[in-house]
Amino acid sequence: MANRVRRVVLLAAAVGFAVLAGGQVRAADDNKELREELLKLNSITDKDAQRDKLRALAKDKDKAKKLVTEAGKMLKEAKGKDNPFNFNGGLIVARLAHFNKQYDVAEPFYEALVENATKIKSGSKMVDAYEGLIDLYWETKKYALVSETCQKFVDDMGPEEYERAKPFILERLVQSMAKEGKFDEALSLVDNLIRVSAQADWYFLQTKGWVLREQGKLPAAIEAYNSALEKLDTTDALKGEGKDQMKDRVRYILTGLYVDNKDVDKAAKHLQTLIKRNPDNPTYKNDLGFIWCDANMNLEESEKLIKEAIELDTKEREKLKKEGKLDEVKPNAAYLDSLGWVLFKQKKYKEALEPLKQAAADDEDGSHLEIWDHLADCHMALGEKKEAIAAWEKALKFEDLTKRDGERRRKVSEKLKKARE
Numbered sequence: 001m002a003n004r005v006r007r008v009v010l011l012a013a014a015v016g017f018a019v020l021a022g023g024q025v026r027a028a029d030d031n032k033e034l035r036e037e038l039l040k041l042n043s044i045t046d047k048d049a050q051r052d053k054l055r056a057l058a059k060d061k062d063k064a065k066k067l068v069t070e071a072g073k074m075l076k077e078a079k080g081k082d083n084p085f086n087f088n089g090g091l092i093v094a095r096l097a098h099f100n101k102q103y104d105v106a107e108p109f110y111e112a113l114v115e116n117a118t119k120i121k122s123g124s125k126m127v128d129a130y131e132g133l134i135d136l137y138w139e140t141k142k143y144a145l146v147s148e149t150c151q152k153f154v155d156d157m158g159p160e161e162y163e164r165a166k167p168f169i170l171e172r173l174v175q176s177m178a179k180e181g182k183f184d185e186a187l188s189l190v191d192n193l194i195r196v197s198a199q200a201d202w203y204f205l206q207t208k209g210w211v212l213r214e215q216g217k218l219p220a221a222i223e224a225y226n227s228a229l230e231k232l233d234t235t236d237a238l239k240g241e242g243k244d245q246m247k248d249r250v251r252y253i254l255t256g257l258y259v260d261n262k263d264v265d266k267a268a269k270h271l272q273t274l275i276k277r278n279p280d281n282p283t284y285k286n287d288l289g290f291i292w293c294d295a296n297m298n299l300e301e302s303e304k305l306i307k308e309a310i311e312l313d314t315k316e317r318e319k320l321k322k323e324g325k326l327d328e329v330k331p332n333a334a335y336l337d338s339l340g341w342v343l344f345k346q347k348k349y350k351e352a353l354e355p356l357k358q359a360a361a362d363d364e365d366g367s368h369l370e371i372w373d374h375l376a377d378c379h380m381a382l383g384e385k386k387e388a389i390a391a392w393e394k395a396l397k398f399e400d401l402t403k404r405d406g407e408r409r410r411k412v413s414e415k416l417k418k419a420r421e
Contacts, residue, residue, distance in 0.1 A: 123161030202231035
């Protein structure tokens with residue numbers, strides 16, 4: 001009996017070892033395949049081809065994460081000596097890691113790319129590498145590192161493409177200073193840039209407006225952006241469509257500033273100009289419909305505009321899917337929220353509930369305090385207190401995305417407290 005038990009134990013151990021060994025072999029094979037696929041990225045030199053490859057890799061999220069993780073291991077193993085990735089492959093990996101929010105891998109890849117591009121003195125590659133690293137630091141709110149990296153870029157010299165990028169890097173330097181709370185330094189720097197940039201003073205005027213908005217000085221920010229708009233009319237640095245597009249951009253920023261400053265009429269006037277110039281742009285129609293209905297103005301016209309925006313947006317998404325640039329066509333969560341809100345404002349609560357639910361159900365774009373607040377208001381209007389409380393509780397879990405969210409958070413907290421009582 002004892003021998004039989006011993007044989008069974010030994011057999012089980014042998015089987016277990018074989019299974020474990022088999023698993024290790026499969027894991028090694030998988031790693032080998034991933035590494036082979038990663039190294040093939042080095043041969044993709046054309047920028048369009050790189051963009052297409054990045055888009056294709058990003059579609060399979062699970063595999064993309066595995067590729068990025070394995071690439072990170074390969075870079076660590078190289079210890080900075082024999083980097084297995086050239087600039088082309090490294091850039092694709094860095095951007096894929098950045099897109100996947102695998103920042104711990106993206107950062108050392110961007111740093112290696114900066115070093116690589118600087119050694120070979122390629123202006124375009126230096127710009128690509130630095131911009132990627134700066135965007136990464138900005139996205140992860142490491143504003144001191146944004147400032148440090150921008151300052152290094154500005155202080156160094158490089159080829160023509162590198163020097164042409166400096167105004168944009170200077171703008172980000174000013175913005176990162178503001179994010180650090182160094183408003184006096186940021187405004188001093190941007191005022192100097194306005195003085196020395198005769199043909200680009202409009203550009204740095206709108207940068208000044210950005211800083212003043214960040215500082216909470218809305219009237220001064222509005223004045224700066226309006227000055228930028230006036231300067232754009234007289235500048236020779238931009239012509240034709242390029243000038244018109246920049247003016248549209250400044251007008252659109254002004255609409256948000258006027259809304260923040262409780263001046264809906266001026267915001268609407270700019271949006272009406274933008275719609276007239278860009279009748280197929282869904283964003284402008286949605287925004288005008290939303291700010292009107294939010295202020296209980298022109299509700300029927302607002303509903304019409306928002307529905308037109310949804311239709312235009314759907315057509316755009318269908319076109320992108322046909323071109324292979326989009327995996328699925330789904331409604332825009334912000335526009336669904338607008339539709340639900342305008343129906344709510346017309347006291348069509350049952351009709352409003354469905355688009356508001358759809359907007360909130362979007363895991364990517366529906367995770368916003370305002371959308372869930374609207375949903376809760378609708379539940380409450382329908383007498384569904386339990387559902388309203390749950391929605392407000394969920395709303396408070398999201399982080400603030402704009403300065404308006406701070407005030408909304410306070411109001412949501414008050415509504416939630418009252419509903420619980």
